Amino acid sequence: xxxxxMPDPVALTSLSLTDVRNYSGLSLGFSARLVALIGPNxxxxxxxxxxxxxLTPGRGLRRAAFEAITRLDTTGGWAVxxxxxxxxEETRIGTGLAGIDPGSGAARRVRINGASAPSAExxxxxxxxxxxxxxxxxxxxxxxxxxxxxxxRLVLTVDPGHGRRVNDMDRLLTSRNRLxxxxxxxxxxxxxxxxxxxxxxxxxxxxxxxxxxxxxRIEAQGAEGSAFPxxxxxxxxxxDDAVTASPSAMLEVSYRDELRETRFRDRAAGRTLSGxxxxxxxxxxAAKAMPAALSSTGEQKALLIGIILAxxxxxxxxxxxxxxxxxxxxxxHLDPGRRAALFARLETLGVQAFxxxxxxxxxxxxxxxxxxxxxxxxxxxxxG
Amino acid sequence: xxxxxxxxxxxxxxQLLSRLPGLGPRSARRAALHLMKKxxxxxxxxARAAAEAAASVSVxxxxxxxxxxxxxxxCSDPLRDASVLVVVEDxxxxxxxxxxxxxxxxxxxxxxxxxxxxxxxxxQLNLSSLMHRAQDGEIKEIILAVNATVEGQTTAHYVxxxxxxxDVRITRLAHGVPVGxxxxxxxxxxxxxxxxxxTPF
Ligand SMILES: [Zn+2]
Numbered sequence: 001x002x003x004x005x006m007p008d009p010v011a012l013t014s015l016s017l018t019d020v021r022n023y024s025g026l027s028l029g030f031s032a033r034l035v036a037l038i039g040p041n042x043x044x045x046x047x048x049x050x051x052x053x054x055l056t057p058g059r060g061l062r063r064a065a066f067e068a069i070t071r072l073d074t075t076g077g078w079a080v081x082x083x084x085x086x087x088x089e090e091t092r093i094g095t096g097l098a099g100i101d102p103g104s105g106a107a108r109r110v111r112i113n114g115a116s117a118p119s120a121e122x123x124x125x126x127x128x129x130x131x132x133x134x135x136x137x138x139x140x141x142x143x144x145x146x147x148x149x150x151x152x153r154l155v156l157t158v159d160p161g162h163g164r165r166v167n168d169m170d171r172l173l174t175s176r177n178r179l180x181x182x183x184x185x186x187x188x189x190x191x192x193x194x195x196x197x198x199x200x201x202x203x204x205x206x207x208x209x210x211x212x213x214x215x216x217r218i219e220a221q222g223a224e225g226s227a228f229p230x231x232x233x234x235x236x237x238x239x240d241d242a243v244t245a246s247p248s249a250m251l252e253v254s255y256r257d258e259l260r261e262t263r264f265r266d267r268a269a270g271r272t273l274s275g276x277x278x279x280x281x282x283x284x285x286a287a288k289a290m291p292a293a294l295s296s297t298g299e300q301k302a303l304l305i306g307i308i309l310a311x312x313x314x315x316x317x318x319x320x321x322x323x324x325x326x327x328x329x330x331x332x333h334l335d336p337g338r339r340a341a342l343f344a345r346l347e348t349l350g351v352q353a354f355x356x357x358x359x360x361x362x363x364x365x366x367x368x369x370x371x372x373x374x375x376x377x378x379x380x381x382x383x384g
Numbered sequence: 385x386x387x388x389x390x391x392x393x394x395x396x397x398x399q400l401l402s403r404l405p406g407l408g409p410r411s412a413r414r415a416a417l418h419l420m421k422k423x424x425x426x427x428x429x430x431a432r433a434a435a436e437a438a439a440s441v442s443v444x445x446x447x448x449x450x451x452x453x454x455x456x457x458x459c460s461d462p463l464r465d466a467s468v469l470v471v472v473e474d475x476x477x478x479x480x481x482x483x484x485x486x487x488x489x490x491x492x493x494x495x496x497x498x499x500x501x502x503x504x505x506x507x508q509l510n511l512s513s514l515m516h517r518a519q520d521g522e523i524k525e526i527i528l529a530v531n532a533t534v535e536g537q538t539t540a541h542y543v544x545x546x547x548x549x550x551d552v553r554i555t556r557l558a559h560g561v562p563v564g565x566x567x568x569x570x571x572x573x574x575x576x577x578x579x580x581x582x583t584p585f
Binding site: 168171172174175176178179182184185187188190191192194195199 | 498499500501505506534537538539541542545546
């Protein structure tokens with residue numbers, strides 16, 4: 001961590017979309033750090049945030065199939081392109097599908113300064129994105145898989161190699177399950193399980209490290225008197241209890257042994273029953289030591305915002321660049337006091353944030369330097 | 385479908401060209417047009433060269449390389465170090481290592497990697513011939529020059545276990561091969577350095 005060094009301010013200064021959702025063609029410029037997108041439901045505000053969210057590894061904030069992003073009535077592909085400014089230096093990044101090839105499970109292309117990038121991971125060198133959407137309101141009460149995915153995205157924004165690590169682990173799990181099902185030779189299973197153990201331990205350690213760093217930022221934020229409650233984070237699961245107790249080489253060997261011994265059980269179950277792919281992120285209200293899932297919806301939302309703000313701070317410190325936040329319909333659920341506190345905190349962090357809302361009034365307390373856009377029926381107009 | 389603007393012979397040429405790696409239908413049409421414009425200079429020599437290669441190309445029965453002689457040029461070269469065997473996934477990797485002049489040893493081409501999701505198991509790879517070569521007493525070291533992908537490393541693990549009972553020393557490429565990297569795309573210097581700094585598996 002670069003202690004004492006201010007992170008480089010990173011901002012998205014222009015965005016152009018081609019055949020993305022309800023936009024056939026759109027070009028927008030941004031000069032502010034806080035940007036409000038105002039308009040009725042269904043006008044295309046979230047589509048704009050989704051387009052930006054595609055400028056990072058993964059499938060964006062709706063977790064959509066890439067083919068589904070193409071504007072209706074068109075058969076071609078789609079494209080998102082943006083100019084990213086970091087400490088005065090500009091980088092043009094873009095992504096999209098060239099055309100729709102039915103059933104090909106299309107891979108998207110990634111371009112950086114006019115050249116093809118080998119994978120979306122390269123985008124993380126230029127910007128780190130975090131987002132909050134209404135779909136995440138049920139994060140604490142919903143299935144563990146959603147929290148795991150949320151956790152892995154938090155890790156990815158501080159540790160760019162994590163996406164590939166998780167993909168590798170998932171592919172090896174699927175491979176093992178298939179080999180068990182086909183009755184493959186023990187030697188073949190040995191080879192796959194050895195790789196799986198290596199990746200699984202790497203995933204578990206990366207998660208544990210990010211959670212520890214994030215917890216420290218949450219506590220620092222709380223000590224400064226945040227308007228948002230502090231969360232207590234921990235990763236729970238059989239596998240993760242061992243992570244804190246053993247060195248990685250030992251854990252790898254013991255997980256490999258466990259996989260070998262549970263082949264019969266897992267074959268019957270049709271899946272691998274132990275490992276970090278079964279872990280959960282447990283979240284409590286630190287002050288009351290109460291599980292987040294037991295509190296009111298409003299307090300859960302406030303807790304989640306507190307986590308994201310602390311994580312933005314962590315990303316800035318560890319990556320040396322400020323992240324960009326996409327906050328969908330976030331202001332509507334906050335009382336005016338917390339709303340003002342959110343805007344103030346975003347300003348202090350120096351991050352760029354794109355926020356949506358149905359009512360201009362929600363953004364009354366934004367600082368004078370902010371920008372407001374009205375989004376109506378796929379048209380985006382700068383206000384005032 | 386609009387009626388084709390070219391006769392079936394040319395259409396067939398375009399279709400075949402478009403199946404080459406890196407060529408789509410559009411670049412295949414461009415290549416076909418270019419070939420036909422340079423009929424004497426390109427199209428006819430290419431047709432002859434393709435016919436000759438097709439008549440004589442075969443898989444080397446020793447190592448799995450592609451060549452017009454069997455055993456291949458590498459296997460029949462008496463100046464090669466018969467005590468070192470470099471295991472690669474694909475003929476393309478063999479050619480990349482040769483370009484880089486990374487080794488004086490001989491090769492063994494697996495013909496792919498273990499990939500359960502693609503239905504490629506040990507029986508689909510040239511593993512039993514590798515086992516035979518490892519057991520014939522001449523080979524002292526086997527270098528696993530597989531890619532740093534999940535499939536490559538799974539294969540390396542399998543081969544290492546398979547050869548555990550032999551007297552052969554097993555090493556693998558160490559530094560310089562980026563994670564997820566493919567040998568064929570590495571520059572020659574990187575490959576040579578990776579070969580030099582190999583480590584016991
Ligand atoms: Zn040969």
